[in-house]
Amino acid sequence: MLSRQIAPRLREFETPFYLYDIALLRQTLESVVSESKKYDYKVHYAIKANYDDHLLAVIREYGLGIDCASGNELRKAVEAGFDPRGIVYAGVGKRDKELRYAIEQGIMAINCESIEELELVDLLAAEAGRVTDVALRINPDIDPKTNHCIDTGQADSKFGISYEEVLAHAEWIKSLSHISIVGIHLHIGSQIRELHVFENMCHKVNAIVANLEAQGFSFRFVDVGGGLGINYDVPENEPIPNFASLFSIVHTHLQVGGREVHFEFGRSIVGECGELITSVLFNKTTATGRKLVIVDASMTELIRPALYGSYHNIENVTSEAETREKYTVVGTACESTDVFDENVTLRTTRRGDLLSIKSAGAYGMSMASRYNLHDLPGAVYSDEL
Numbered sequence: 001m002l003s004r005q006i007a008p009r010l011r012e013f014e015t016p017f018y019l020y021d022i023a024l025l026r027q028t029l030e031s032v033v034s035e036s037k038k039y040d041y042k043v044h045y046a047i048k049a050n051y052d053d054h055l056l057a058v059i060r061e062y063g064l065g066i067d068c069a070s071g072n073e074l075r076k077a078v079e080a081g082f083d084p085r086g087i088v089y090a091g092v093g094k095r096d097k098e099l100r101y102a103i104e105q106g107i108m109a110i111n112c113e114s115i116e117e118l119e120l121v122d123l124l125a126a127e128a129g130r131v132t133d134v135a136l137r138i139n140p141d142i143d144p145k146t147n148h149c150i151d152t153g154q155a156d157s158k159f160g161i162s163y164e165e166v167l168a169h170a171e172w173i174k175s176l177s178h179i180s181i182v183g184i185h186l187h188i189g190s191q192i193r194e195l196h197v198f199e200n201m202c203h204k205v206n207a208i209v210a211n212l213e214a215q216g217f218s219f220r221f222v223d224v225g226g227g228l229g230i231n232y233d234v235p236e237n238e239p240i241p242n243f244a245s246l247f248s249i250v251h252t253h254l255q256v257g258g259r260e261v262h263f264e265f266g267r268s269i270v271g272e273c274g275e276l277i278t279s280v281l282f283n284k285t286t287a288t289g290r291k292l293v294i295v296d297a298s299m300t301e302l303i304r305p306a307l308y309g310s311y312h313n314i315e316n317v318t319s320e321a322e323t324r325e326k327y328t329v330v331g332t333a334c335e336s337t338d339v340f341d342e343n344v345t346l347r348t349t350r351r352g353d354l355l356s357i358k359s360a361g362a363y364g365m366s367m368a369s370r371y372n373l374h375d376l377p378g379a380v381y382s383d384e385l
């Protein structure tokens with residue numbers, strides 16, 4: 001873990017800040033690129049996980065495409081130098097101006113998530129005098145066996161179009177003359193650690209693709225989304241996620257039939273390369289005997305624990321204490337849910353110690369807010385130290 005290796009230098013920077021291990025990011029990218037090449041799979045980076053310019057510049061070097069979820073994410077990717085023809089754009093509620101921009105950029109595909117969106121994209125493409133490439137984001141109704149807050153592909157979810165609805169509108173969809181349906185897209189959820197779930201997903205995709213092609217659709221690609229989980233419990237045991245296993249499952253179970261296969265990884269690419277470094281402001285004990293460590297970060301820098309009840313491993317990286325104690329680590333925001341962890345065992349912790357909240361590279365900075373008028377956290381990159 002980088003923070004432990006460079007602990008004395010951490011005091012040079014104002015806390016809280018994100019510390020990024022760029023060497024680990026590069027190793028992760030090398031792994032995903034070399035493993036995906038074995039099957040000629042195409043990999044997109046889900047920019048929602050972290051849109052930091054420095055990270056994007058590194059990711060771009062490895063030739064990944066981008067998956068985005070808003071017009072501004074799309075703009076960011078384009079401005080960071082990613083080829084629009086390698087960008088896919090999903091999202092249940094795209095605004096007209098965002099769709100116009102995507103059409104104008106000629107991106108790889110707009111992943112449409114409702115019948116009304118298909119109608120609108122066709123209309124806006126006609127206005128622009130273009131035929132726009134579209135993928136149908138199908139809701140496959142799969143339980144991804146992850147935190148319910150981050151599953152996206154169950155029947156009642158807001159994401160995607162139900163397969164039944166596509167079938168019911170098949171003839172009408174094919175008749176739209178300013179969109180070309182070039183692919184199928186799905187994304188079943190995030191932080192998936194039980195990889196057999198992806199096997200199930202492949203079987204669903206096989207059936208969906210076969211049935212829709214029997215209705216006269218023809219798909220150039222299948223985009224199976226992201227979702228590969230990381231090891232939040234003990235990140236040191238698995239700094240680079242197991243891309244090889246996921247690809248091997250997809251290779252074994254997906255009937256590719258000459259189509260391109262695309263993935264959209266967010267968390268698995270940047271999650272482990274970021275730590276949130278925060279200072280201990282105060283220690284205190286509640287009337288019930290609970291020992292609190294109050295740190296200068298909060299849910300405004302890293303909202304995942306407060307939003308989803310997510311776990312992040314925490315370590316005191318500057319304490320030399322021989323003793324360890326159980327603490328509840330809380331942030332500065334005026335919210336009772338602003339708790340990073342309860343019952344965490346740390347070296348005996350004093351005011352001024354630095355804690356690392358690990359595995360915070362994904363959905364950390366990109367979800368930061370200015371609630372309580374907090375400043376946004378800074379960033380420190382290992383290759384600039």
Ligand SMILES: Cc1ncc(COP(=O)(O)O)c(C=O)c1O
Pocket residue numbers: 046049067090152187189190191225226227228264265266267268362
């Ligand atoms: C459509 C889509 N693709 C890809 C991702 C990235 O998921 P992950 O970070 O789990 O790889 C997400 C995450 O929400 C998503 O919604």
